Amino acid sequence: MPVDPQSLLRELFATAIAAAHPSQVLEPFLPADRTGRVIVIGAGKAAAAMAEVVEHCWQGEVSGLVVTRYGHGARCQKIEVVEAAHPVPDAAGLAVAGRVLKLVGNLSESDRVIFLLSGGGSSLLALPAEGISLADKQAVNKALLKSGATIGEMNCVRKHLSAIKGGRLAKACWPATVHTYAISDVPGDLATVIASGPTVADPSTSAQALAILARYSIEVPANVRDWLHNPASETVKEGDQCLSRSHFQLIATPQQSLQAAAVKARAAGFSPLILGDLEGESREVAKVHAGIARQIVIHGQPLAAPCVILSGGETTVTVRGNGRGGRNAEFLLSLTENLKGLPGVYALAGDTDGIDGSEDNAGAVMTPCSYRRAAQLGLSATAELDNNNGYGYFQALDALVVTEPTRTNVNDFRAILILEATAP
Template identity: 80%
Template sequence: MSFDPQTLLRDLFNTAIDAAHPRHVLADHLPADRSGRVIVIGAGKAAAAMAEVIEREWQGEVSGLVVTRYGHGADCRKIEVVEAAHPVPDDAGERVAKRVLALVSNLSESDRVIFLLSGGGSSLLALPAEGITLQNKQAINKALLKSGATIAEMNCVRKHLSAIKGGRLAKASWPATVYTYAISDVPGDEATVIASGPTVADPSTSVEALAILARYNIEITVNVRKWLQDPRSETVKPGDPCLARSHFQLIATPQQSLEAAAAKVQAAGLPVLILGDLEGEARDVAKVHAGIARQVVLHGQPIKAPCVILSGGETTVTVRGNGRGGRNAEFLLSLTESLKGLDGVYAIAGDTDGIDGSEDNAGAIMTPFSYARAGLQNLSARDELDNNNGYGYFAALDELIVTGPTCTNVNDFRALLILGNEAQ
């Protein structure tokens, strides 16, 4: 074996992040005419890094305001950068959302707006709809995060409780021309789901939002129910004339990062299988990966070892315990429990924004020895999984991955390195 397994996995994770960084992907998508005045607004974990690119590339007058997560800022000179809370919004996010909306209101047809959008924007650009309080949104957001709801379901609810999402930002900007440049953090790269689609049409309905809240048994106050039953809670729908001058462009996607990592694997002389964007409970997705790993080791199917299996997407975690850990730590904990130290199988799972849920790690790494090493410390993967304590489990093994904020976000990245007989 000519490479160190853990080093290779970390290199793959870094490659996936680098492939989606604004400094590499934004400039080529900007308009050919970069002269004249432009108003720049933005929201998301990559917003500040994207703003830096605009300042570097734009030749005319630049001004504006973007909001990013605490700790994800950048040293911009012309575009103001404000930091706010994620994944549960705070009053800083509400204040900056009001200012963003004011910046794009009362513009003319000759004005140009660049909107820089990335994952996290739903929480960071938090402007409650009429009659809805920030406390209402915070409570519902917390409940949704613990419920196991998908990102599309969560954002459906968020859009219908917002004064700025679901196409409403584009409506406020009319008749100015709006260019939205987005880094996707959602399975399928749906523009309506990325940060709850502030500048695109939204086909979902308030009735669907109410159904989602009922499905996950999330209690709502009288004012929230009243608003969602009000026709004014509907988002901007396809075909609305106010969207005629709004343009949307994806500049980075999870698939691009998976392909960049795959190229790195092939350069190392190994075959690679990309499973694509995946959704579902993190622990269940891990069981599927474990089943594939066993099939590779035992039968050489669907790919022969040594090999690498890659996947992305966004899993969910239904919180039942009191432990620490995001969805990537949960995935690896379930994988560890399922494989129980299967020879020759290594894995990494991390969030490309550098933050697994709300912890200080991006994710963790699992080796064929993790299960046995934990046993020596009287740590049971099964028990820790029941307590949703993936962070604690891998912290005890010194297998957490800590990158700090990466200033991009194409969601989760997972890689299984299966050595098979090479590990013997």
Template identity: 85%
Template sequence: MPVDPQQFLRELFATAIDAAHPQQVLEAHLPSDRSGRVIVIGAGKAAAAMAQVVERCWQGEVSGLVVTRYGHGAPCEKIEVVEAAHPVPDAAGLAVARRVLELVSDLSEQDRVIFLLSGGGSALLALPAAGITLADKQSINKALLKSGATIGEMNCVRKHLSAIKGGRLAKACWPASVYTYAISDVPGDLATVIASGPTVADPSTSAEALAILKRYAIDVPVAVRNWLQSPESETVKPGDPSLARSHFQLIARPQQSLEAAAVKARQAGFSPLILGDLEGESREVAKVHAGIARQVVLHGQPLAAPCVILSGGETTVTVRGNGRGGRNAEFLLSLTDSLKGLPGVYALAGDTDGIDGSEDNAGALMTPDSYARAAALGLSASDELDNNNGYGYFAALDGLIVTEPTRTNVNDFRAILILESPKHDA
């Protein structure tokens, strides 16, 4: 095929990101009546880019405040943009969450609030519940991130330790009308899970949050345990009248990005196979992908090369070592270890927000010679995997992908490009 495999994988990644960018997806969903006053609040890695779109499109008076991750800001004229820490919240996130609540706490039926929500909002809009300190939330957050807990489990705990999540923000806005526009970064696109659902009803319970902490053997401070055992810790439940004026609209989801990449692959002459949104331990998900790639190369199943296997979702990493690396680098390192240089197989794994975990790269690239080149440098894929050192492994191969913040987030994007013709058994 007359294609540069690495460049083509980068183009697929860029296509996936572009398909979910606020500049492409938000305007069409805004209310048709854009006159009058609107208060804009927002949280997430796409919040500043989303705020720019509202400023450009709204014809009436616009004011507000949004919070995004450090480095993910964008210049706005009427909506204040504040940057804070992610994935572990900091004092800046705490301060802006207080200000957001104050901004919407004394509104009338005539008021309209636009809430711009995207992945990362949980950590960025961090306001601990009464009696819980920021340090308590930080320690539990760090422990959850290392534990291998799913995003749904983490957000269940976060919601019940918050004064703003689990529908509480919408309750604070009552009786104003609230229009939430969300970019999904979670498998299943559940409104209750995206950034811990600040403006939607939450069916999960405090007892479930306690059970999750117990399941992962996380040390729980006394104040947190006491709070979770109190009826006050319950989130806003379905049917609560304070949510009657709250409207939720999903404007971008991982599937859209996978489909956009599939279209580009097909146009280039590759058969696409979309596996969808996936969860699970990064290294184990990689082994499944490796098995599919091997089946394609050896037997032409479930489709024949040339082809592209696409998947998204949010995997997890149980931290065992002291290396550097996010879940995408971990996935790719495990894939490299599993395939061991299988001819004709190239792969990219990256986070669509431009940040793999807390590193400066979006992800990495694997080529058929990655395994051998690393071995020549004295690097063992299995040893580096034991140390969770995907970043270090691919940095040594000059295989890191650095995009800078993209200002959107539909979570992980993985593409395995297979050029090799099938080798059927005799």
């Protein structure tokens, strides 16, 4: 039976999400001894789903508090779930961060803490450093999101403006034993970068945070600049005693999801090419993907069709216009513009958390007919890209991918399906 390209793309996306879902990956990593009291805290888009797993598996006394993005909650019985804003923190995130610190602030050596961490935790667990207001952090965060800064650069600044990130949460838990279980949403899976590393040593410095703000010409209030010049703004460094009982474990990564999608593609008769975690401007990353797709269609290199190009990571968007759409819609719009209906090429780009930027879609799908159909509707891919309007473009084509919140997050997923086709 012939493969329906759009259905297969959606199946690959679903497979990638399932491979990173807490219900599938967390339980084997939990401590072998699950008796006795444990305090569970957590932050991120997968935090509530992770908390559900702990409640189900733990045999002793369980209590705690986790924060997740609005709409990403779960029905926990023993662990309180609070929802807050992402990607720009709000008062709910501020309040719950303070409560988390208070919850772990008076522990002893005999206490155990489980910290459930996933993408989005940096914004959701927002507690500004002394002398910095939530409004200050919100303004800096918004400016960083629009600047084109990488996730690593953004988190460097966030850590040094925080009372909880950059190892400071582990310091608050000391001398209790802390087990951090993390789902990675960042290229390279660095513990220091995932949600700004609340329980691990941080190698970045306040001077680097200042340099990032200067690099992207981001103006900040005098109190923020003064704080970053203050030695107290430095994060917890390697060798600090407070980290000696803090243990970090990755339980899911973008690579695992890409590999799961590759297995699914191979079973459907498509050779997979995994490009891995990628960074850079969404529209520029799309140009590279378009070049690879074109080379496959015309020359059968670096592999022959039928095949699928898979990639993940987190691209960035420098806001130029007033349109709607996140990183994935921007990527797909640029891909559409560059391929201009190249026969036999289909693509899906989506965020594995189910939300592309701040929209209600996870991503979108492109077909060989997308460019022509949009032109018939009076839509120019070039003009819409100039306006950052990927959402509007694919909404007009009825090509948005809507999943609702998935309650996990290994960041972006991109699949370009190439059928056997004759070059134009």
